Amino acid sequence: MRLTRAAEYAIRCMVYLSRQGQGVLTSRQEISQRADIPNHFLAKIAQDLAKAGLIEIRQGAKGGFILIKDPAAISLLEVVETMIGEIYLNDCIARPASCKVHYHCAVHRVWQSACDQLRTTLRQVTFDQLIADASCIPLDQETLQVTEESEMTEPPGPERP
Amino acid sequence: MRLTRAAEYAIRCMVYLSRQGQGVLTSRQEISQRADIPNHFLAKIAQDLAKAGLIEIRQGAKGGFILIKDPAAISLLEVVETMIGEIYLNDCIARPASCKVHYHCAVHRVWQSACDQLRTTLRQVTFDQLIADASCIPLDQETLQVTEESEMTEPPGPERP
DNA sequence: AATATATGAGACCTTATTACTCTTATTAAT
DNA sequence: ATTAATAAGAGTAATAAGGTCTCATATATT
Numbered sequence: 001m002r003l004t005r006a007a008e009y010a011i012r013c014m015v016y017l018s019r020q021g022q023g024v025l026t027s028r029q030e031i032s033q034r035a036d037i038p039n040h041f042l043a044k045i046a047q048d049l050a051k052a053g054l055i056e057i058r059q060g061a062k063g064g065f066i067l068i069k070d071p072a073a074i075s076l077l078e079v080v081e082t083m084i085g086e087i088y089l090n091d092c093i094a095r096p097a098s099c100k101v102h103y104h105c106a107v108h109r110v111w112q113s114a115c116d117q118l119r120t121t122l123r124q125v126t127f128d129q130l131i132a133d134a135s136c137i138p139l140d141q142e143t144l145q146v147t148e149e150s151e152m153t154e155p156p157g158p159e160r161p
Numbered sequence: 162m163r164l165t166r167a168a169e170y171a172i173r174c175m176v177y178l179s180r181q182g183q184g185v186l187t188s189r190q191e192i193s194q195r196a197d198i199p200n201h202f203l204a205k206i207a208q209d210l211a212k213a214g215l216i217e218i219r220q221g222a223k224g225g226f227i228l229i230k231d232p233a234a235i236s237l238l239e240v241v242e243t244m245i246g247e248i249y250l251n252d253c254i255a256r257p258a259s260c261k262v263h264y265h266c267a268v269h270r271v272w273q274s275a276c277d278q279l280r281t282t283l284r285q286v287t288f289d290q291l292i293a294d295a296s297c298i299p300l301d302q303e304t305l306q307v308t309e310e311s312e313m314t315e316p317p318g319p320e321r322p
Numbered sequence: 323a324a325t326a327t328a329t330g331a332g333a334c335c336t337t338a339t340t341a342c343t344c345t346t347a348t349t350a351a352t
Numbered sequence: 353a354t355t356a357a358t359a360a361g362a363g364t365a366a367t368a369a370g371g372t373c374t375c376a377t378a379t380a381t382t
Contacts, residue, residue: 002163003251003272005341011268028358041342043358060350061356076271090164106294107172110237111164114282121275133267166370189329202371204329221379222327 001118007083009037010045014079015135017055018071018127027064035137045083052082071131077122087122089115162279168244170198171206175240177298178216179232179288188225196298206244213243232292238283248283250276 012035020026028046032039046065049055054074056066081087090111173196181187189207193200207226210216215235217227242248251272 001250002340004339005252008251015268038342040344044342044360047359057358058350059348059358061358062351063349063357065358076268089162090169091166106291107176107237110283110286110291114279117282118275118279121278122271125271130267130271135268136266163369165368199371201373204331205371208330218329219379220329220377222329223380224328224378226329 001084001087001089001115003080004084006041006045006048007080009035009042010049010079010083011076012037012137013042013045013049013065014054014067014074014127015130016137017065017067018074018131019137020067022067022070025058025062025064025066027062031065048082049079052078054079054082071127074127075123076125076127076130077119079127080122087115087119089118162248162250162276163245164241165245167202167206167209168241170196170203171210171240171244172237173198173298174203174206174210174226175215175228175235175288176291178226178228179235179292180298181228183228183231186219186223186225186227188223192226209243210240213239215240215243232288235288236284237286237288237291238280240288241283248276248280250279 013031016031016035017024017026028039028042031037032042037045046055046057049065050057054067054069056068058064058066077087090108174192177192177196178185178187189200189203192198193203198206207216207218210226211218215228215230217229219225219227238248251269
């Protein structure tokens with residue numbers, strides 16, 4: 001398996017939305033800036049998350065993303081596999097044709113059980129656990145200092161007179 | 162982590178050599194044919210295995226590869242990491258610069274422990290265990306039937322009159 | 323010594339994937 | 353109607369994977 005950038009961004013996005021809380025609408029721009037995800041790339045990633053039923057996308061002015069599920073009901077595995085497909089460690093298991101007698105191969109069995117173990121581990125981690133603790137995404141207060149002069153045209157600076 | 166083809170081939174090569182036994186010389190051609198590994202690619206892979214001290218490469222006529230270590234002392238992890246470097250699951254851990262406050266990130270800790278778990282699993286599997294059972298590489302007797310008309314110029318066909 | 327038979331080492335090539343970006347819709351608030 | 357947002361998907365540059373090819377080197381055999 002390979003954790004792609006898209007998957008890492010998806011996790012960050014979900015951590016951010018989980019912090020905001022279930023049902024809270026957050027703009028793509030805000031997530032993009034705070035969680036440090038390329039804006040357009042996030043749009044693409046969000047589509048996958050929406051298809052998987054994790055978030056709802058609201059179009060139009062004041063649009064954005066809304067976390068649909070309870071963070072406690074979303075596992076890390078679910079988000080990861082939404083982005084990269086079902087986890088596998090070796091080609092043989094994903095594409096049995098690439099190996100000859102895979103059904104009774106000792107090496108295969110090792111990879112299979114290692115894979116199962118990994119998936120179980122990731123399945124046990126939920127997003128309410130992940131937001132309980134500090135994470136790579138800075139908290140709101142911290143960010144405001146740093147992200148003030150962003151790459152975006154004109155961030156709306158909340159405390160402007 | 163990503164199990165590359167080179168790593169899969171390396172495992173097959175080591176399974177084959179382990180079956181032959183420690184200290185037994187086997188030609189690259191034979192391994193290539195029997196374990197279904199592209200001949201020249203195997204040469205490249207063998208160099209890595211040799212550098213890691215797993216096999217010895219004997220040059221010249223009647224050259225080939227010799228398993229140096231006892232199969233019971235070679236772990237699957239060792240062979241895999243020889244080929245793809247130390248296993249990691251996410252970029253953040255391999256390249257801490259790609260994340261901001263990695264040292265106290267909940268997501269990181271999950272990946273780190275999943276990674277540790279995976280490496281431990283692979284470390285516990287040794288090649289004597291792998292050859293005790295059937296594998297993807299056909300046994301000698303089986304192969305002779307199938308590989309008879311190979312891509313090579315003139316295989317020496319042991320039962321020719 | 324000469325020759326045939328192996329592998330070594332590394333340059334080179336092709337294809338696939340990653341990680342984005344860009345453009346043209348579409349949707350909703352004002 | 354206008355403006356502000358996202359949708360959807362095509363397009364693109366960079367990187368890596370997976371081999372192949374060539375020339376050099378080493379060794380057994382004659």
